[in-house]
Amino acid sequence: DFLHALEEVQPAFGVNEEELQAVVQNGIIHFADHVHNILRDGKLFVEQVRNSERTPLVSLLLHGPPGSGKTALAATIAMASEFPFIKLISAEAMVGFSEQQKIGYLNKVFTDSYKSPLSVIVVDGIERILEYVPIGPRFLNGVLQALIVLLHKRPPKGRRLLILSTTSNRQMLADMDALDAFASSLRVPALSSLREISSVLRDVSLFSSKEEEARAMTLLQQAGFAEETKVGQLSLGVKKLLNVAEMCRQDQDGAGEKLVTSLMEMGYM
Amino acid sequence: DFLHALEEVQPAFGVNEEELQAVVQNGIIHFADHVHNILRDGKLFVEQVRNSERTPLVSLLLHGPPGSGKTALAATIAMASEFPFIKLISAEAMVGFSEQQKIGYLNKVFTDSYKSPLSVIVVDGIERILEYVPIGPRFLNGVLQALIVLLHKRPPKGRRLLILSTTSNRQMLADMDALDAFASSLRVPALSSLREISSVLRDVSLFSSKEEEARAMTLLQQAGFAEETKVGQLSLGVKKLLNVAEMCRQDQDGAGEKLVTSLMEMGYM
Amino acid sequence: DFLHALEEVQPAFGVNEEELQAVVQNGIIHFADHVHNILRDGKLFVEQVRNSERTPLVSLLLHGPPGSGKTALAATIAMASEFPFIKLISAEAMVGFSEQQKIGYLNKVFTDSYKSPLSVIVVDGIERILEYVPIGPRFLNGVLQALIVLLHKRPPKGRRLLILSTTSNRQMLADMDALDAFASSLRVPALSSLREISSVLRDVSLFSSKEEEARAMTLLQQAGFAEETKVGQLSLGVKKLLNVAEMCRQDQDGAGEKLVTSLMEMGYM
Amino acid sequence: DFLHALEEVQPAFGVNEEELQAVVQNGIIHFADHVHNILRDGKLFVEQVRNSERTPLVSLLLHGPPGSGKTALAATIAMASEFPFIKLISAEAMVGFSEQQKIGYLNKVFTDSYKSPLSVIVVDGIERILEYVPIGPRFLNGVLQALIVLLHKRPPKGRRLLILSTTSNRQMLADMDALDAFASSLRVPALSSLREISSVLRDVSLFSSKEEEARAMTLLQQAGFAEETKVGQLSLGVKKLLNVAEMCRQDQDGAGEKLVTSLMEMGYM
Amino acid sequence: DFLHALEEVQPAFGVNEEELQAVVQNGIIHFADHVHNILRDGKLFVEQVRNSERTPLVSLLLHGPPGSGKTALAATIAMASEFPFIKLISAEAMVGFSEQQKIGYLNKVFTDSYKSPLSVIVVDGIERILEYVPIGPRFLNGVLQALIVLLHKRPPKGRRLLILSTTSNRQMLADMDALDAFASSLRVPALSSLREISSVLRDVSLFSSKEEEARAMTLLQQAGFAEETKVGQLSLGVKKLLNVAEMCRQDQDGAGEKLVTSLMEMGYM
Amino acid sequence: DFLHALEEVQPAFGVNEEELQAVVQNGIIHFADHVHNILRDGKLFVEQVRNSERTPLVSLLLHGPPGSGKTALAATIAMASEFPFIKLISAEAMVGFSEQQKIGYLNKVFTDSYKSPLSVIVVDGIERILEYVPIGPRFLNGVLQALIVLLHKRPPKGRRLLILSTTSNRQMLADMDALDAFASSLRVPALSSLREISSVLRDVSLFSSKEEEARAMTLLQQAGFAEETKVGQLSLGVKKLLNVAEMCRQDQDGAGEKLVTSLMEMGYM
Numbered sequence A, B, C, D, E, F: 001d002f003l004h005a006l007e008e009v010q011p012a013f014g015v016n017e018e019e020l021q022a023v024v025q026n027g028i029i030h031f032a033d034h035v036h037n038i039l040r041d042g043k044l045f046v047e048q049v050r051n052s053e054r055t056p057l058v059s060l061l062l063h064g065p066p067g068s069g070k071t072a073l074a075a076t077i078a079m080a081s082e083f084p085f086i087k088l089i090s091a092e093a094m095v096g097f098s099e100q101q102k103i104g105y106l107n108k109v110f111t112d113s114y115k116s117p118l119s120v121i122v123v124d125g126i127e128r129i130l131e132y133v134p135i136g137p138r139f140l141n142g143v144l145q146a147l148i149v150l151l152h153k154r155p156p157k158g159r160r161l162l163i164l165s166t167t168s169n170r171q172m173l174a175d176m177d178a179l180d181a182f183a184s185s186l187r188v189p190a191l192s193s194l195r196e197i198s199s200v201l202r203d204v205s206l207f208s209s210k211e212e213e214a215r216a217m218t219l220l221q222q223a224g225f226a227e228e229t230k231v232g233q234l235s236l237g238v239k240k241l242l243n244v245a246e247m248c249r250q251d252q253d254g255a256g257e258k259l260v261t262s263l264m265e266m267g268y269m
């Protein structure tokens, strides 16, 4: 029964490898430099937690537009740490929870982490965990407050904890006066040029031939997509692109034309 | 007792053919091209779910004015998929449910769908499921949040799911920052020309003779109805038209005149 | 005990003739043409429900100023249908009900109606059933949502249902985006001329002599009441007029003078 | 225990003479013409209820500034009717009641009244019964709605009911769209001239001698109090004046001077 | 347990002398004329309650800036009455009470008072009892409403009651339309001149010598403190001054200099 | 179980030395004069509580930007008092508490303190304890009210209490009209000059050589950091600086360059 999901949480100590890998379903495609930079900075924070006596608690925020790859990158950094306790917290595990149950769940995961000498907690999609909606705006303030406190709370002596949070709504956190809860933050950009789009599509072999690819790219260019990133012009999450690509792949008249139509109908260019 | 309706839900696995056919009560009349296009695009998404390894979850939004046929079209696409699990979720099955019961019901249907290798869920009339009212505005945020999470949640390994949602209030979803939850969206337009109206009325044989029909059409034209679609002029849901037609059919002085009066009193032209 | 009134509802199947007649306490006075027109249109909708295969559900809204006779007219149309199930739903039967109890009650009446091949439900005084108050505004959104769904919900195969709703606040329904729930709507106007007033007072024999009547009418005309309807000038519900008349009837100095004073103090002219 | 006060209400049938007389503690002083007029109009409504077949329910609103004597006048009209059932409803009997308990109490009193052939209910201080506060504004909407319905609800066949409501905030009722619930309304003015003040003080023999009185009146006149009513100048509830008078009576230096100081400090003139 | 504090209230009948004396901890220093005037007016109201047949209930409001001595003065007036029932109601006795518990507590104290022929109730710090906060603003409306009713409610025959309320936020009561609940009100001013400050400090012997005092006063005068009251210049509660004085007394370099610095840092001058 | 944490609170009487020392984890670095001044003023208030008969209750507010060292300084003052009862109240001990539980917890700590002749209570991070969020704004008004009352409430005879509160949002308290609850307040500034930054970094030996330090300082100066404090230019909490320093320490290319980049990315200069 979904209301008792709380009790079926993972073993208090350990890593749920499978769950973490699932969120990186389509791998990490290196379509731009920032992908590498984010992974490298992530590693630095992992080392700070592992080594510094003064800062047993480090809290990091990954933010960027919807579908830009925040969850996949946070999970990748977490798995790379090889800490004995790694846990992913997301709204998916809390559907139907009351506010109190959510707070209890968060508290339990953090308390569990304190039993391990080295831990990573991924708090994925803060805006969803808070049930934020811009109308109002409304959100679960009790959950927000618990989260701010837990992001702040020193683990017991001898324990160290890295917290990787993700959000597609950094402004929401600013409005909530909650940005101070993070020691640092990293921006995860969306695709912003035809070159990056092309890099991704090649990676998933959308086109059956070089010619088809060339034709599609020409069409996109004609439709206004810029070869290189230009300020304020294109912002397309890698997850969205992968989705459209798969739909177009079904078209019997070939994916190219449908891709152009779809991207344009979705409001890109 | 209506509060226990929850327990009487359909068998977890399977298709409730009758319920789906009931919402297409008056069939699909091909009064315009878009009817065909929507059904064809729907098929493309069905194939994406059936075939693509990368996207086991596809979520589609059908939106359009009240009575334009969204529910009937979504049900038609769903039935055409012939997936082993097809389920229609609508507010009608949840009258009197508390917010928690609604969330529980949604969660149960999605969880049930995960047991089938291939599933379609029709989430019909999102604005009603959310109990949205523009005064305030008010709505069940808990249900909205659960829905966004479920529209996003990858089915377990080896399972695939197509979600067809309908709404007559797309702007509401935009205001809620909820449009990102849908991979794509299709617009279902209302009738917008006398030609389309005429095509529907002929289909339901409202007039007893060619002459009566001609007379009525002339009257409507005189009243200002344009033969062909003009921007911002007419927007009449097919469901509304079918309803008025049946009322006029009762008039002993013949349906024609009453039809003109009724459409004008309702504010069309 | 008033909280258990729920259980004492009328037999699920059948007509509570007495209750319906009570709301037409002072009969239907034919003081203007619209009275006849409303009753005739009402009959047309009754026939649509009785005859059309395509529309087993028809929903109609009667709206007009306070005391203009909406309830009496709706009850009259309902009784004239002679359908085997006729039920009046009003706030009076729900005093002290919680929001859940109201929803349960509404749902029960509709569910009961589905057992009859032909039914009429009068939903009387929507604004009161919703506990609407313009400050805020506040209202029971759960009840509104249940009502919209029930006004929309197709009865089971072979069952037909006519819903007659009344409200003195049509704008409220527009603000709630709830007008689409009604297939049609009929306006019930208030008295708007001295001729109409005179017609009503004669019907209830307020004056003891022709002379007294003539004197009173002259006084009212002098006070500014127009003989024939003029735009935006007079709007006096027939119920209000009947009430004032009875009070004036008690005055020992004769009803005429008191009537003029009272109507003027109440702000009419 | 105060929460069970509900059960200790007066016998369902009958008049609580003592309670009614208590609210007219200081009698009715005839300091101005309107006092007589209000009592006379009240009698007219009593007769309407007693005699008219068409209007077994009459609902009247007495409104006026704080302390102007609304409660005392309503109780006086009620007692003069000599109806077998007379009941005073006020917030004093409902301290600590929940919203549901208030609604239940109101409903019970009305239901009790239906057992008597002729009844008067005094609904005293609507703004307090509704727990109205202008900040927000806030009030118990459930109680308001129950009240509107009860003010509207026809008693069963053969029963007749007069409802006398009082409020010092008529505008609040207008803002709530609740004025239509009253068939008529009577205004209870406050004292508005020195002559009226003098009439009251003489009635309660505040001054020990004619000279003292003359001196005090001269002082008040000098302080700006007008002998006769002038528009927008003075508005002093009779209850307030009686209160100040008694305080001044304690002053060892005589009441006159203290009276002038007190009235001026309280902001009158 | 703090939630059961309700049951440990004082004996229903009698005076809790100790509690009343505690709030006058530092006595009443006669640093200005108003101190005498307030006590004298208080006595007048005590006599009104003791003597007048017409007004068995008198309700008085003491208002003034924070720390100006409202509580100490109200308690002093109450004790001076020597009535058999004297009770202090304040938020301190209600920490952790629910709204219902607060209402129940208030109601109980008033009900208890009705058992004594002569009673005084001090309602201390209305804004705290109402849990008022200007953001919103928010407050316990149920408690406010109960209070207004109780301030208004005539004691049973033969019982008399004086109610002394205090608040540092009279405007709040005006905004709540609650000032009419008080028959009269007295203003308790803060210190407004160097002469008054000096009078208090001498009373508590802050300075060890005449010279030290003279030096401090000169410094304050140089800092801008006026010898005599000037409109809108200084407003320093006696409680605040006593507090600062005691802190300065600890300074090893003598109280004088620290006093000047502290008063200036606190924003006075 | 986290909901029962309430019962596991520290022994009612005594000092939890370890907990207090933990919040001063990185010691008190004397990077500026105010550090000394705050500790000295704190001592003065400790002496007032210890010595003055007139003021057995003293309440102090430490406020300043996030991470400026408020908690560490309050704990240091508290420990230096050597009072027999010292207790730290913070949101961390109340994660998941309901509003009632929070109030109960606060009340319990204060009640416990009354058993000791001399006590210090540190109320740390009021904005978190109140669950304040600027959107709305929202906060637990019940907790605020309880806190204001407890900050005000005289301990029983013979008991003395010092309350040290901290907040990074003094304006919030002003908006809540809650500043009067504090007898005095002390400001804790953030770092505001390169000299202060340098003083802290030297204390934690971030740089491996004098040269590296000089290079980093030059870079920062070039980036716009002023050597001495300038109005409105730099505001960097010591806690934040310590955190960044530790992260930079991990960089294999040396801490200096990363420090400059990080401080600039975080928006300082």
Ligand SMILES: Nc1ncnc2c1ncn2[C@@H]1O[C@H](COP(=O)(O)OP(=O)(O)OP(=O)(O)O)[C@@H](O)[C@H]1O
Residues within 6 Å of the ligand: A023, A024, A025, A026, A027, A028, A029, A030, A031, A035, A065, A066, A067, A068, A069, A070, A071, A072, A073, A125, A168, A238, A239, A242
């Ligand atoms: N460079 C990349 N970075 C991140 N993800 C990538 C990259 N390349 C491919 N992917 C794939 O793209 C998808 C990114 O989805 P992900 O859920 O991480 O995005 P997100 O930003 O968290 O989305 P949302 O805003 O909905 O939370 C994953 O399936 C991942 O395997």
Ligand SMILES: Nc1ncnc2c1ncn2[C@@H]1O[C@H](COP(=O)(O)OP(=O)(O)OP(=O)(O)O)[C@@H](O)[C@H]1O
Residues within 6 Å of the ligand: B023, B024, B025, B026, B027, B028, B029, B030, B031, B035, B065, B066, B067, B068, B069, B070, B071, B072, B073, B125, B168, B238, B239, B242
């Ligand atoms: N081309 C068409 N497309 C859709 N429905 C059609 C079409 N032709 C006829 N119909 C009939 O019209 C009706 C459309 O009603 P439907 O409930 O699907 O509309 P809707 O847009 O979902 O309405 P609502 O906005 O109230 O949810 C159905 O009875 C259907 O059988």
Ligand SMILES: Nc1ncnc2c1ncn2[C@@H]1O[C@H](COP(=O)(O)OP(=O)(O)OP(=O)(O)O)[C@@H](O)[C@H]1O
Residues within 6 Å of the ligand: C023, C024, C025, C026, C027, C028, C029, C030, C031, C035, C065, C066, C067, C068, C069, C070, C071, C072, C073, C125, C168, C238, C239, C242
């Ligand atoms: N032509 C008429 N139409 C309607 N009612 C009439 C007519 N002539 C007389 N009446 C009488 O007038 C009264 C109308 O009251 P009714 O309660 O129906 O009004 P209403 O518009 O529903 O009022 P409300 O706005 O308060 O709900 C009834 O007593 C009815 O018998």
Ligand SMILES: Nc1ncnc2c1ncn2[C@@H]1O[C@H](COP(=O)(O)OP(=O)(O)OP(=O)(O)O)[C@@H](O)[C@H]1O
Residues within 6 Å of the ligand: D023, D024, D025, D026, D027, D028, D029, D030, D031, D035, D065, D066, D067, D068, D069, D070, D071, D072, D073, D125, D168, D238, D239, D242
């Ligand atoms: N002419 C009068 N009309 C009404 N009351 C009078 C009159 N003369 C004397 N009184 C006395 O004045 C008092 C009026 O108080 P009452 O409570 O009726 O006023 P109110 O308007 O109801 O006050 P509130 O606004 O507080 O409800 C009563 O004690 C009554 O005996």
Ligand SMILES: Nc1ncnc2c1ncn2[C@@H]1O[C@H](COP(=O)(O)OP(=O)(O)OP(=O)(O)O)[C@@H](O)[C@H]1O
Residues within 6 Å of the ligand: E023, E024, E025, E026, E027, E028, E029, E030, E031, E035, E065, E066, E067, E068, E069, E070, E071, E072, E073, E125, E168, E238, E239, E242
């Ligand atoms: N003339 C005076 N009037 C009142 N209090 C005085 C006076 N002289 C000395 N005091 C002392 O000053 C203190 C006044 O505090 P008190 O609590 O009465 O103020 P308050 O106005 O009620 O404060 P608050 O606004 O916080 O409720 C008491 O300790 C009292 O003994």
Ligand SMILES: Nc1ncnc2c1ncn2[C@@H]1O[C@H](COP(=O)(O)OP(=O)(O)OP(=O)(O)O)[C@@H](O)[C@H]1O
Residues within 6 Å of the ligand: F023, F024, F025, F026, F027, F028, F029, F030, F031, F035, F065, F066, F067, F068, F069, F070, F071, F072, F073, F125, F168, F238, F239, F242
């Ligand atoms: N002079 C100083 N004053 C205060 N803390 C210092 C000082 N020097 C070093 N520190 C260290 O800096 C840190 C200050 O953190 P602390 O939690 O007290 O800041 P804060 O202002 O309470 O933060 P927050 O706003 O998050 O509550 C502690 O680790 C403390 O040991």
Ligand SMILES: [Mg+2]
Residues within 6 Å of the ligand: A070, A071, A072, A124, A125, A166
């Ligand atoms: Mg994500």
Ligand SMILES: [Mg+2]
Residues within 6 Å of the ligand: B070, B071, B072, B124, B125, B166
């Ligand atoms: Mg639909």
Ligand SMILES: [Mg+2]
Residues within 6 Å of the ligand: C070, C071, C072, C124, C125, C166
């Ligand atoms: Mg009606």
Ligand SMILES: [Mg+2]
Residues within 6 Å of the ligand: D070, D071, D072, D124, D125, D166
């Ligand atoms: Mg009254």
Ligand SMILES: [Mg+2]
Residues within 6 Å of the ligand: E070, E071, E072, E124, E125, E166
């Ligand atoms: Mg006080």
Ligand SMILES: [Mg+2]
Residues within 6 Å of the ligand: F070, F071, F072, F124, F125, F166
């Ligand atoms: Mg802190």
